[in-house]
Amino acid sequence: MSNVAVKDPKPQLPPAEIRRLWVSDMPKFRDHLLRLDPNSRHSRFGGGMSDDFVAHYAENCFGKGDLVFGAICDGHLVGAAELRSNEAIWAEQAPYKRHVHAEAAFSVEEDYRRRGIGEQLFRRIETAASNHGVETIEIVCMPDNIGMIRLAAKFKAQFTFEENAYTGRLTARRPTAFTMLNEVAHDVADFTAAIFDMQLRALTGHVP
Numbered sequence: 033m034s035n036v037a038v039k040d041p042k043p044q045l046p047p048a049e050i051r052r053l054w055v056s057d058m059p060k061f062r063d064h065l066l067r068l069d070p071n072s073r074h075s076r077f078g079g080g081m082s083d084d085f086v087a088h089y090a091e092n093c094f095g096k097g098d099l100v101f102g103a104i105c106d107g108h109l110v111g112a113a114e115l116r117s118n119e120a121i122w123a124e125q126a127p128y129k130r131h132v133h134a135e136a137a138f139s140v141e142e143d144y145r146r147r148g149i150g151e152q153l154f155r156r157i158e159t160a161a162s163n164h165g166v167e168t169i170e171i172v173c174m175p176d177n178i179g180m181i182r183l184a185a186k187f188k189a190q191f192t193f194e195e196n197a198y199t200g201r202l203t204a205r206r207p208t209a210f211t212m213l214n215e216v217a218h219d220v221a222d223f224t225a226a227i228f229d230m231q232l233r234a235l236t237g238h239v240p
Contacts, residue, residue: 046105048104050101051102058091060109061090062090068141072141073086101113103152111140115161116136133170151186158204162204169189184202
């Protein structure tokens, strides 16, 4: 009989729910960023930022030029994707205009990587960018962030080395009636989920 130890595979986790985050979700988003391990925090922010910096950053991520999506697994926010622009307006009633530029950023907690969460978040970001007139999406990452570079490359992002960091750029596809209606449906469902979650936290006393 062989005495070779068999390494246990990663435990099975429930699939992540990908949805848009709203202001009421800010505490979950903040706590997710604060839970990032030191290497992940360095990759996400380009340096070892303090907890105060990260918390302040999260509190300012839900303005009119910001769009945030989250990956929720078993009630916990374990990944996030941000699309930020000085030109785009994410309100559904905003006039559509092309040639807008936006910057995307991603974060997934260590225990939830290599499960397709980053790719799901990227697809939501790409669709939202397309529907709101964003033509060019930029992703800035550190040279050692191989995972992010590989993920963006799947979506045909072209990277160049600029000022000690890599910048990937990809052109968002033009929207269709289907993609725009689909996003509206997603937003309604996501907003309802956020309200339900906020009420649940209030009932259980988990209000920050």
